[in-house]
Amino acid sequence: MYCTRNITDSIVWVGGSDRRLALFENLFPIPRGVAYNAYLILDEKTCLMDTVDASIRQQFIENVLAALDGRTLDYLVVNHMEPDHCANIEELALRFPDMKIVGNAKTISFIQQFYDLDLSDRTITVTEKDTLSLGRHELHFVFAPMVHWPEVMMSYEASEKILFSADAFGSFGAHNGTLFDDEVELDSEWMSDARRYYTNIVGKYGPQVQMALKKAAALDIALIAPLHGIVWRRKMTEILEKYQLWSTYTPEETGVLVLYGSMYGNTENAANVLAAMLADCGIHKIAVYDVSNTHVSQLIAESFRYSHIVLAAPTYNNEIYPAMYNYLHDLKSLNLQKRSFALIENGTWGPLSGKAMREFLQGIKGMTILEPSVTIRSALKEESRAQLAVLADAIAASLHS
Numbered sequence: 001m002y003c004t005r006n007i008t009d010s011i012v013w014v015g016g017s018d019r020r021l022a023l024f025e026n027l028f029p030i031p032r033g034v035a036y037n038a039y040l041i042l043d044e045k046t047c048l049m050d051t052v053d054a055s056i057r058q059q060f061i062e063n064v065l066a067a068l069d070g071r072t073l074d075y076l077v078v079n080h081m082e083p084d085h086c087a088n089i090e091e092l093a094l095r096f097p098d099m100k101i102v103g104n105a106k107t108i109s110f111i112q113q114f115y116d117l118d119l120s121d122r123t124i125t126v127t128e129k130d131t132l133s134l135g136r137h138e139l140h141f142v143f144a145p146m147v148h149w150p151e152v153m154m155s156y157e158a159s160e161k162i163l164f165s166a167d168a169f170g171s172f173g174a175h176n177g178t179l180f181d182d183e184v185e186l187d188s189e190w191m192s193d194a195r196r197y198y199t200n201i202v203g204k205y206g207p208q209v210q211m212a213l214k215k216a217a218a219l220d221i222a223l224i225a226p227l228h229g230i231v232w233r234r235k236m237t238e239i240l241e242k243y244q245l246w247s248t249y250t251p252e253e254t255g256v257l258v259l260y261g262s263m264y265g266n267t268e269n270a271a272n273v274l275a276a277m278l279a280d281c282g283i284h285k286i287a288v289y290d291v292s293n294t295h296v297s298q299l300i301a302e303s304f305r306y307s308h309i310v311l312a313a314p315t316y317n318n319e320i321y322p323a324m325y326n327y328l329h330d331l332k333s334l335n336l337q338k339r340s341f342a343l344i345e346n347g348t349w350g351p352l353s354g355k356a357m358r359e360f361l362q363g364i365k366g367m368t369i370l371e372p373s374v375t376i377r378s379a380l381k382e383e384s385r386a387q388l389a390v391l392a393d394a395i396a397a398s399l400h401s
């Protein structure tokens with residue numbers, strides 16, 4: 001049975017949710033599931049804005065057919081060619097032989113790479129200068145290359161002022177019947193999932209997101225309809241402000257993120273002691289995570305959030321403890337910048353993890369390493385505890401500067 005909601009009188013959400021998938025992109029845990037959004041515009045012409053993942057194909061087709069109510073589908077606009085949004089192009093092409101597929105030149109070439117579909121006479125290739133009239137509704141195309149694939153575009157519907165934003169402004173999380181930002185717990189649920197989605201999937205492309213935000217700023221937008229997560233209509237400013245911070249790598253919180261790895265508990269002890277010292281210094285925005293039992297996508301999201309990051313890791317075969325290494329690798333490849341770090345190393349016979357972490361951080365833009373770096377030889381002693389106290393003071397001074 002179909003399951004749809006209207007986002008306006010003439011535009012229907014025809015997407016769906018998957019609560020069975022454990023890992024999005026086979027990488028990211030999604031305990032709250034994930035939604036794949038698609039939208040059908042009903043006018044003199046009918047126009048579908050993207051499709052959905054193969055996992056919810058049946059629900060999606062039922063939704064589209066119900067919303068069409070016997071009409072045919074004239075256009076499919078493909079804003080993003082990632083398979084979780086384009087998995088039903090073939091199915092729709094077969095069901096609606098007269099349907100035209102609308103995309104930019106890259107989109108059309110990607111369709112041919114993914115599918116064996118005869119596209120002759122079926123495609124409309126658009127540029128940013130083109131418009132597509134559906135009757136009362138008119139679509140304009142706003143290219144957003146590398147947010148986060150090269151073909152990505154957003155479509156702006158001028159009569160109802162709707163931005164179909166592709167993956168931008170999307171989030172993990174299945175819909176609970178609710179669809180709009182004013183129907184959900186924004187801060188406790190959706191914003192943290194939007195942060196984890198953005199930072200891990202789009203985070204590397206801050207400059208490209210900035211370009212897309214500038215283009216969006218020139219539009220009069222009443223509603224943002226992304227391909228994942230909630231539809232933004234009342235709290236658009238909140239997500240736009242977050243995108244401004246995330247895409248410029250500006251911390252959301254002036255506070256301290258303490259990340260530690262530990263086998264026998266001694267580095268963990270040092271992390272806890274430092275956190276307590278920071279609290280004694282009057283710092284209360286502190287978050288402590290064990291890198292071994294917190295998914296790296298959460299560590300990345302928190303790293304985009306906090307201004308100061310303490311890394312505490314044992315030495316492991318003359319290298320960085322593997323779970324910390326894995327985090328650092330992601331952090332660097334996702335291009336995080338403008339952070340103050342502090343380092344705590346541990347080792348029993350030749351501590352080297354501090355030096356190795358320092359080298360790893362060296363290439364990060366706008367990065368400061370606060371001194372002293374603390375060395376622990378197996379377990380914290382009075383001497384290394386005193387070093388931690390000096391480090392806590394240095395972090396406090398940096399936070400208050």
Ligand SMILES: Cc1cc2nc3c(=O)[nH]c(=O)nc-3n(C[C@H](O)[C@H](O)[C@H](O)COP(=O)(O)O)c2cc1C
Nearest residue numbers: 262263264265266267316317318347348349350378
């Ligand atoms: C597989 C393995 C490799 C290690 N490699 C080194 C090393 O190269 N250099 C060193 O000083 N300690 C090394 N250690 C020892 C730990 O780094 C050291 O005991 C540290 O204090 C452990 O901290 P923790 O109590 O937080 O787990 C190694 C330990 C293990 C299990």
